[in-house]
């Protein structure tokens with residue numbers, strides 16, 4: 001079967017049909033890695049459509065849901081194949097303490113994964129210690145992304161950056177920050193390295209850090 | 213001779229009414245939606261204005277006394293009062309002093325997963341059958357720490373929750389009425405709105421299914437989503453009309469969420485959001501009440517639909533849209549408000565604010581149908597001197 005069908009159906013958000021296509025591909029002996037690649041290509045396209053305002057936050061969320069279900073289906077295959085293909089790099093993402101807005105972060109996660117990065121998602125309302133712990137536990141992650149939607153969460157953004165510095169890992173990770181009220185100035189004042197206007201900017205920055 | 217409070221009030225009411233109805237008043241009305249900012253001006257923390265209704269409402273009266281030139285304002289813009297919400301253990305707000313610092317504003321926390329959703333996907337049919345039944349028997353016990361659903365073992369906490377909540381609501385609304393009267397008699401200021409509408413789609417998305425839930429449902433069970441908006445619509449209209457201004461002078465409010473450009477496609481807006489919103493807005497208008505469309509975020513793509521509404525039935529409040537574009541698309545049919553960016557009020561200087569106000573008044577004042585306000589509600593991040601500058605600039609340039 002034409003593996004591209006999986007990414008096309010994913011772009012059209014044809015949930016049941018995508019699952020059928022995936023099941024069929026598995027039956028026909030297509031590798032888990034290939035199915036994953038096709039799905040990621042679909043996710044990357046949806047990410048581009050979002051940037052062009054042809055897809056919307058709701059579409060991104062639903063695509064993410066479909067993607068999770070595809071992953072569940074192909075997980076056994078991937079394990080047999082020795083895991084996923086090596087990602088280009090790894091990024092840690094989370095919404096800072098005091099803030100539970102997660103849509104922006106999730107859009108970034110989908111875009112990064114679609115572009116071949118592995119993402120460790122810490123969720124929302126993440127305390128500085130949790131960020132520190134994740135950075136410690138993932139010595140191969142060169143990028144940390146903070147999502148901030150409340151001006152009242154600027155102080156906790158600053159605390160997070162400080163905590164990472166105190167843990168001695170500040171030089172190892174580049175910190176990017178994004179979210180509705182964030183600006184260049186906020187990024188600078190809170191000690192971050194980069195202000196990402198949108199998910200696409202976050203992806204470009206992550207790529208540049210990895211020299212990809 | 214100085215004007216009496218009653219004269220001042222009548223003058224302001226006339227100004228407010230005219231601007232809302234697309235006419236040109238003697239002065240552009242200043243109608244700020246000041247929330248925690250009022251507490252900051254009165255010297256109360258966010259915790260105080262959220263927990264103690266006396267202080268919360270008093271803060272607004274104090275603000276009107278301290279800052280001359282406020283024509284109309286919202287008496288309870290800090291709309292969550294914990295005397296009411298904590299009385300029955302409402303789960304979905306984080307409140308200052310309990311979950312947050314004393315000077316943080318209260319926060320609505322949306323459930324993030326299907327397991328935590330206040331309505332599960334398989335409960336659509338029950339909701340559609342009778343939204344009231346669902347709210348009382350399922351939704352309320354789920355959103356309250358103390359209330360138990362019918363059929364389960366009753367508890368003292370449940371009984372007390374009903375009792376305490378009844379008392380708290382009665383006290384709160386008595387105080388609300390008393391402070392609206394104080395605003396009039398002690399400061400000559402109009403209480404700018406009465407009654408609240410939520411779009412049927414918004415209520416479903418915000419308080420029942422959550423954003424993710426509704427995003428999935430639109431693909432998995434679109435017919436049920438549509439039917440649910442239709443089922444809840446009459447309740448939204450009734451709820452609003454029943455609590456509106458009996459004299460029909462001031463509008464009701466509609467805090468708009470999920471129709472903002474970016475969340476859903478235009479097709480979703482046209483099919484699932486707009487039909488019932490249009491219907492309830494028209495019903496409210498037929499009852500003689502205008503609705504403030506407080507359009508949070510950007511609405512550019514969906515603006516044109518609002519033209520279908522009866523002339524003057526709404527006042528369009530502009531947040532992140534280009535207010536000049538809003539004026540061009542809607543200005544011949546509806547009054548508009550807004551225009552001063554909140555980041556300017558938080559980080560800018562009084563001179564910036566005055567300049568912006570002057571520009572807005574010069575551009576929109578002469579046609580009438582314009583009310584001065586910030587883009588979003590004003591919280592504790594607004595600098596008091598910038599708020600004062602806004603009021604002063606309106607007094608200085610507003611008589612056109």
Ligand code: B12
Nearest residue numbers: 100101102103104145150151178179180196199202319320
């Ligand atoms: C949806 C929403 C909510 C939902 C959140 C649902 C959820 N699951 O996330 C709910 C209703 C729960 C909510 C609650 C609240 N909210 Co709110 N909310 C919004 C709203 C309307 C949209 C935010 C959003 O999700 N946009 C969708 C994303 C995808 O769009 P985006 O921003 O363009 O995303 C891109 C970039 O920001 C960037 N990006 C974002 N993060 C990151 C991270 C990295 C690493 C990178 C690279 C890039 C990046 O990439 C994204 C994709 O391109 C905004 C308004 C606005 N203008 O943004 C208010 C807003 C953020 N909320 C606000 C407020 C005040 C609140 C509440 C306090 C309200 C209350 N009193 O209850 C609570 C707080 C809850 C809490 N503790 O966090 C204010 C904040 C004001 C301020 N001064 O900070 C805003 C700005 C609204 C306003 N104008 O007043 N909110």
